[in-house]
Amino acid sequence: MKYAVIAGALSLFSITAVANETSLLSYDYVEAGYAKMDVDDIDELSFDGYVVKLSKQVSDNWYLTGLYASTSDDLFESESMDYRDLYRNGEYVGTSTLYRESGLDIEITRLELGLGYIQQLSAVTNLDYSIKLGRLKFESDNTYLSEERFNGVEFDSYSDGDSDSSSADILSANVQVRHLLTDQFEVNAGVGYERLHDEESDNNLVLKAGFNYAFTEKAIVGAAYRNVNEYSDLSVTLRYNF
Incomplete structure (x- = not known):
């Protein structure tokens, strides 16, 4: 799996519990929220999702x-340029325009x-x-379009596209x-090891820091930041204790 797949390792969570009298450290909860991942040396992509x-x-x-986490990003580029001179009955009638566009859509999902x-x-x-054991899945869609136009009229075009999908344990x-x-405010920090197993398996050091703030006994807002060698991710979530 290519580097982009490895970079897609998104948002490990490691929330823990302590005594039952402190609701903020409860182990019984469900939480959901925003997730973001950035990859070093790839400024064009910043994956957002949930x-x-x-x-x-x-x-x-x-x-x-x-x-379960799902993040995605897309790129779109287009250009238009003078292409060739056109003639009719030996007389110059104008210059055509070549329009090109390309698109890339990437989705990364993680289950643990x-x-x-x-x-x-x-x-x-x-x-x-x-x-923790899990599966990381990487999916991409590429599209390409080329059109020759004159006076706003398309008279020659070509389009293509392909999809790719791969996964890692x-x-x-x-x-x-x-x-x-x-009683309401928790801080946490951790260290870990992460291995993505495929034809280009990597061993990664994980550093994590975060906080949780309890508005009520049941409702808690939290944020966590992880750095995993060549990428990092951030999550902001709302938790419900049950």
Whole structure:
């Protein structure tokens, strides 16, 4: 899989839980929101979309996680130039115009399932360890159009296009520390390892930082930033504790 596929690894989430009396650190929630990914050295593409996350605590220390993210971007270029002189009955009648346009549409989806373990350090601080398996899918559509025009009339044209699709398996391991600064405000940071397995498999160091703010016992807004070697992603989500 090409570099663009690897770059598409989008938005790991590693939200953890602590004691039940602090609702902000609950493991039982669903959350959804905005996701954005940027790739180093590719200024033309910036992938935007959405992410949905789910967490369910299954025992005092164990929890299950799930994530689905979809991001996309497109490029469009066009140009128009003088092409050739036209003659009728040996007399010059004008110059035709060559119009060209090309388009590229890219979509990257990510699906993950994981298992995590909570180590409570204090009433307001804990460590979380997680292992996740998933699949990254990359799809692209290319279009091309060329038209020769004269006086606004098209009299010769050519169009073409193609699609491509590929995928990679994901394996990741993460550790994260979460800390409550106040009853409503949490900060978190983590480090991890991520491997995308295909013909061009990469091993990536993951660095993550974020925060969560509880408006009510059930409604929480959060943001997380991850840096994964040659790309980075940002998510802003609204969470509902259940």
